[in-house]
Amino acid sequence: MRKLLVFVFVSLFALIGVIGCQEGGSNAAATQEKSHLQQILERGKIVVGITLTFPPFGMQNAQGEPEGYEVDLAKALADSLGVELEIVDVVGEARIPSLETDKIDVMLGNFTRTLTRAQKIDFTDTYIVAAQRMIVQKGSSIKTVQDLAGKKVVVLRGSTNAEVMKSLGIDAEITYLATGAEGVLAVKNGQNDAFVEDSNFLAYQAKMNPELEVVGDALSLKEYQGFGIKKGDQQWLNYLNLFLFDVNYISGVNDELYMKWFGTNHPFPRNPEY
Amino acid sequence: MFLDWSIPLKNFGLLATGAGFTLVLTIICFLLSMATGVLFGIGRSVSNNKPLYFLLTAYIEAIRNTPVLVQIFLIYRGLPQLGIYLSPIAAGIIAMVVNNTAYIAEIMRSGINSVYKGQWEAAKSIGLTTADTMISVILPQALRNVFPALVNQFILILFGTSLLSAIDVRELTQVAYILNSETFRTMEIFLFVMVIYYVLSLICTTILGWVNKKFFPAIHG
Numbered sequence: 001m002r003k004l005l006v007f008v009f010v011s012l013f014a015l016i017g018v019i020g021c022q023e024g025g026s027n028a029a030a031t032q033e034k035s036h037l038q039q040i041l042e043r044g045k046i047v048v049g050i051t052l053t054f055p056p057f058g059m060q061n062a063q064g065e066p067e068g069y070e071v072d073l074a075k076a077l078a079d080s081l082g083v084e085l086e087i088v089d090v091v092g093e094a095r096i097p098s099l100e101t102d103k104i105d106v107m108l109g110n111f112t113r114t115l116t117r118a119q120k121i122d123f124t125d126t127y128i129v130a131a132q133r134m135i136v137q138k139g140s141s142i143k144t145v146q147d148l149a150g151k152k153v154v155v156l157r158g159s160t161n162a163e164v165m166k167s168l169g170i171d172a173e174i175t176y177l178a179t180g181a182e183g184v185l186a187v188k189n190g191q192n193d194a195f196v197e198d199s200n201f202l203a204y205q206a207k208m209n210p211e212l213e214v215v216g217d218a219l220s221l222k223e224y225q226g227f228g229i230k231k232g233d234q235q236w237l238n239y240l241n242l243f244l245f246d247v248n249y250i251s252g253v254n255d256e257l258y259m260k261w262f263g264t265n266h267p268f269p270r271n272p273e274y
Numbered sequence: 275m276f277l278d279w280s281i282p283l284k285n286f287g288l289l290a291t292g293a294g295f296t297l298v299l300t301i302i303c304f305l306l307s308m309a310t311g312v313l314f315g316i317g318r319s320v321s322n323n324k325p326l327y328f329l330l331t332a333y334i335e336a337i338r339n340t341p342v343l344v345q346i347f348l349i350y351r352g353l354p355q356l357g358i359y360l361s362p363i364a365a366g367i368i369a370m371v372v373n374n375t376a377y378i379a380e381i382m383r384s385g386i387n388s389v390y391k392g393q394w395e396a397a398k399s400i401g402l403t404t405a406d407t408m409i410s411v412i413l414p415q416a417l418r419n420v421f422p423a424l425v426n427q428f429i430l431i432l433f434g435t436s437l438l439s440a441i442d443v444r445e446l447t448q449v450a451y452i453l454n455s456e457t458f459r460t461m462e463i464f465l466f467v468m469v470i471y472y473v474l475s476l477i478c479t480t481i482l483g484w485v486n487k488k489f490f491p492a493i494h495g
Binding site for chain 1: 352353354359362440442448451452454455456458460
């Protein structure tokens with residue numbers, strides 16, 4: 001019995017080692033791979049990852065088709081390339097793994113550019129700017145960020161908000177959930193006191209759920225969202241940056257789309273003065 | 275891709291706590307499911323009470339033909355609309371017990387039905403009541419017959435608790451998800467977690483295998 005156990009363990013760890021080696025091997029080959037830009041043009045299709053549980057950035061209409069601000073932006077991107085668009089629903093925590101495993105060509109998904117993330121993937125320039133605020137039930141005692149201490153607060157797995165709260169020294173009881181819809185539901189049900197998320201997203205949720213309201217100053221400094229792509233594909237990055245420069249400053253498509261989905265002008269400059 | 279094993283190793287304490295909680299949850303859920311499952315199994319195999327039989331059948335069919343994740347959401351997210359508020363852990367345990375009771379009831383029913391009917395007649399002839407016969411004659415033999423199936427169900431519960439991560443019960447999978455969302459070391463963390471699940475499952479089957487040998491030695495030697 002003991003011999004068998006030892007054998008099983010040794011073979012299991014050997015297997016993990018082999019997987020590790022293969023990963024390393026395939027990566028060496030990947031550096032010589034074609035740029036995603038070439039791949040997309042050759043296959044005539046772009047695969048875009050969007051979080052479809054995060055209205056109005058990404059959601060599904062009654063027919064189950066994707067729609068939203070980022071979906072429209074993805075359409076503009078596919079049009080600019082002259083290729084077909086395929087949208088894949090990717091939740092927050094799956095964004096980086098999906099890019100690393102080439103399941104998608106580019107990730108939209110309200111993706112905040114952080115230094116930790118930039119060690120794993122590459123980010124384009126900014127297309128939208130947000131601040132983190134809180135959604136609570138109307139009449140809640142929570143008015144400012146400091147009121148979150150000791151309260152039950154939802155953050156999404158894969159978001160930066162738990163770390164931000166820790167760094168502010170706010171000792172809240174944190175609940176980790178997977179989707180924005182669950183976070184809103186938890187506050188609506190009274191199972192959690194507040195849900196910390198992107199101000200653009202929360203404003204839309206408060207509009208849809210009149211019993212909820214968005215409160216608080218910005219929890220963190222402003223966040224500059226970009227598209228995420230697999231690390232090391234400079235050609236693809238250049239193309240996407242030029243695309244964003246075009247929709248942001250030349251054609252103005254981005255401002256039109258923001259107005260269409262959020263009903264206001266974009267609140268912050270996308271290209272801040274340092 | 276280079277694999278950085280320091281992330282799971284540095285957070286081994288966190289993962290071990292999650293694994294411990296997974297084990298505790300599994301044992302609680304299994305014992306509670308056994309208690310109700312045995313009763314329901316008896317009710318469905320020997321009871322002559324038609325309404326009871328119909329009710330139990332309806333329950334078992336409804337549960338066995340719907341996904342457990344949906345049941346978990348219904349209990350944790352749905353019940354608050356009726357004013358019933360449960361903590362994630364309580365809701366998780368209830369959902370797992372409601373689900374596994376149905377399976378264990380079916381296992382027990384098959385076990386009870388597998389006991390030769392001569393055993394009933396023999397017990398009756400020496401004057402045992404129906405309840406006595408069930409407790410002292412039929413159930414021990416039924417348990418022996420279905421023990422491997424029960425061990426199987428125990429392992430299914432062990433893995434099934436990972437679904438409770440959806441409602442933020444801090445068992446092994448949820449701990450891994452949180453760690454993953456802070457470090458993005460997906461491959462390392464989840465391979466490590468797989469090994470932990472494997473070890474847990476191995477420990478449980480070994481112990482339960484020993485229990486099987488000790489309490490239900492093979493009849494035919």
